[in-house]
Amino acid sequence: MVFLKSVPLQYSSRAIVKLLDKNLISKDYVEYQFIQQSQIPTLHFQSALPRLPIPELKLTCDRYLAAQRPLLIDESYRKTEANVQRFKEGVGKQLQKILKDYDNKNKDTSYISELWFDKYLKSRSSLPINCNPVLVLNNDDKPEYSTQLIRTTNLIISSLRFYRTLTSELLHPDIYHLNPKKSDTEKLRYLVSKLPPKLAYVCSYFYKSFPLDMSQYPNLFQSTRVPETDKDRLLQSPESRHITVQYKGHFYSFEVLTTNNDIVPASQIMENLKFILNDNIETNKFPIGVFTTLDRNKWATIRHNLAENGNETQLKIIDSALFNVCLDDNDVGNDPYDVTRQFLHGDGSNRWFDKSFSLIVAKDGVSAVNFEHAWGDGVAVLRYTQDIYNDAKDKPRIHPDTKLTEGTSPNVQRLDIQLDDHLKNCVQQAKTEYKTICDNLDVNYTIFEGIGKDTCKKNKVSPDAIMQLAFQVAYHKLNGTFVPTYESCSTAAFKHGRTEAIRPCTNATKAFTLAINSVNQPSVPQLKKMIQECSTIHNQLIKEAAMGQGFDRHLFALKSMGEKNGIKSNMFDDPEYAHMSYDVLSTSTLNSPAIFAGAFGPVVPDGFGMGYAIKDEFLGTLVTNYQDRTNGPDFIGALKKSFEEIFAILQAN
Known part of the structure; x- marks a missing residue:
């Protein structure tokens, strides 16, 4: 059975069941589009959450x-x-x-929210090392799924499934359980889903399970930080349906959602990535990604020049992407030293540190998430990272024997960036400055077994x-x-x-x-x-x-x-x-x-x-x-x- 009719963006598990019963959608459709189907709507508790207290002055x-x-x-x-x-x-x-x-x-x-956004956005420090953290994913336990093409495709699909689940309010709310055996049960989830938010929160609290704020989650996708003099701004593009991909310092773009916001077929995503990886273009000598390593005021000035030089459309495509993917052209292995250097900072040429997050995949399939910190904290990024890791590992959509759909062809746009001599010189200066900083950074680790x-x-x-x-x-x-x-x-x-x-x-x-x-x-x-x-x-x-x-x-x-x-x-x-x-x-x-x-x-x-x-x-x-x-x-x-x-x-x- 195929998808027959456009489905609203936000609908519950019960609504999905009704659509299935009426043969308006198939089980295969639901299984592909959503990473989970929570009985409790994602933001069910949000309006009932307690406010952050202002402590007593004494x-x-x-x-x-x-x-x-x-x-x-x-x-x-x-x-x-x-x-x-x-x-x-x-x-x-x-x-x-x-x-x-x-x-x-x-x-x-909360009393801290706007002030904390301002603190980050007013900071003039460069983002990599100073602000952006990185989470490195464990390797897939099946080596045949760890090639760059297969792993990237599966992680992208899992990311899109997470996005669709989030926007449809089917992502299970974050809840801290003191005693999961008593509170994390199907019976209690059903009860809570039926109650209005305030009563649902009280009921959950009674069972010593504490719903958490999820207001940061929408900023995971279609979001970026834009450099401006003295204070940056956060930009969201809720209508976007594409992702950007960086490879050899070049930018590419292709759509991953249909006009109905459905995820396109997995083979189509794989075909597009394969096209990019097979592009025999030379490594970009003047990669604009390195600009995002600069002091924010300096980058704001250069970005204005970049737009004025005929790149406004390209910058809009980068800014509005659902998320950014970095395909690196080198292996990193499993040494924490090499892995950290590659994913925490790299050389800046194949990165866009302004994006809410970038999914980075090395040539040997080792993967990481580097995220900008102004929009949110580690809780949301950790949940996203855990969910896509487990989904890509346990329910991969692309396999070593996956064949491309007959008749399909790549639909990829390479973003050609126009640089004059001044901007080329700015790229070279940025690369030199960034290399000096990165060369000075030391990374060490210990495991006490x-x-x-x-x-x-x-x-x-x-x-x-x-x-x-x-x-x-x-x-x-x-x-x-x-x-x-x-x-x-x-x-x-x-x-x-x-x-x-x-x-x-x-x-x-x-x-x-x-x-x-x-x-x-x-x-x-x-x-x-x-x-x-x-x-x-x-x-x-x-x-x-x-x-x-x-x-x-x-x-x-x-x-x-x-x-x-x-x-x-x-x-x-x-x-x-x-x-x-x-x-x-x-x-x-x-x-x-x-x-x-x-x-x-x-x-x-x-x-x-x-x-x-x-x-x-x-x-x-x-x-x-x-x-x-x-x-x-x-x-x-x-x-x-x-x-x-x-x-x-x-x-x-």
Whole structure:
């Protein structure tokens, strides 16, 4: 049976069943178009989500001082404490009222949402390394499906199935289950789908399952960041039906959706990709993708010149694509060092870092997702990445023996870019500048095997707390100091929540670090007790951050309100406030069976970017840093030593 009639863009699982019963669509059609069919509509809970709370001013000030205490000498701390006290009793109250008024006038969102968008969009730093993270997919366990053509085709189809499912509200809502056996059941899903949003949320909450914000998901597709002087803008093109593909530094485009927004046949997508891979055109000597590696103001000026030089239509095609695909012309293997360098930054010639995300596939089929960060956070990208990885692996539409449909022919447009001598010179300069930055970046990693999540649980300590403690111990071993440390925490439990900062350097971690790194160590039982205290405090910080009770975003919002209203404060002028945000150790973890590695660059010149994974039987950390300022191999060596010492204490009788 074939598809007989145009189907509305948004419809439920029940509507699909009715269409099937009436023979208006076939099971094969439904199976090809949608990655899943959730009983609960994707945005069912969205209107009922609680709003992100504005913490009490006193609690925020207390938490801020607690985070500053291990970083400052007594004299500096007393000065900071005095500034905070004046702030709390004076200007802080005024700014808190302004922030609450602002929040009350924008009840359809969160107090941090617009401010956080502005923070990213106003940043003038180049996107690769500084902003764009990367998630590297695990390889397919069937080598015959890992050729560049087959894997790319299957990942594109899975991406389109995800898109169709999302826009049809058939993607299962993100829900955090405390006890999945009781709450993640077909019976409860059916009940919740029948209830209006507020009652559905209450019912879900009663079963200790917590729906999460999904407002960022639409920005995954048909979205890009456009450079403009002083502040960029996010552009969405909801009518687009094409993708762009980069190969050898050239851009290609072809449609992947019909006029009814159905996914075109898999063989047609494969034929188009095969045409691109077989294009015998020479590698582009002047690839415009490298412009997206520039400082945003510089890129904004060049982009204007690019459009004026006859490329406005080509830029619109790139901007409006559903997503971007990068077909690289080299193998990367499975070495985390090579994989990270290739997918985190590359040489910039076969990338468009402005796109919401780019699906990158190397010649040997190794794949990754590099994403722009202004539009959203890792939660949405991780869900997308996991779903397409599993779908492409478990339900591939293209197989090694797939034959092209008889009579089909490629329908691919190569985007010819017009460059004058000035623009060609800009390309060369951008390539040179970017190479200098990338050559200075170092990448190192360690996998501590035999000990992991299970060992931590047996010793009743948080695995995340142990990882963060090891980072503190390692840094102190090398430098003898304590520095601002950032750990990202999602606040997606709230409407339009973004992230909150966990500050893992505490008085407890400082005390343990000084003890274990001293010549005269305390006894093992004492050290073990100190580790447990570190874990308890860290768990409390995680809980506070996830519940919107951290201090970083609140203070950032208060400072923003002051700037908007011309209100100054000694506290925000205090160098120690700026120092708190100078994240020498920037850390984040996204654990998933689909992910081989996650990476991002250091956020300050003398810092470390640390993506880490906590598995049952091993711990992994991938570290980036700039070689002219810090020593990555030495830090990795100190980190290994720290793991050994901490786990020796935990496992001692």
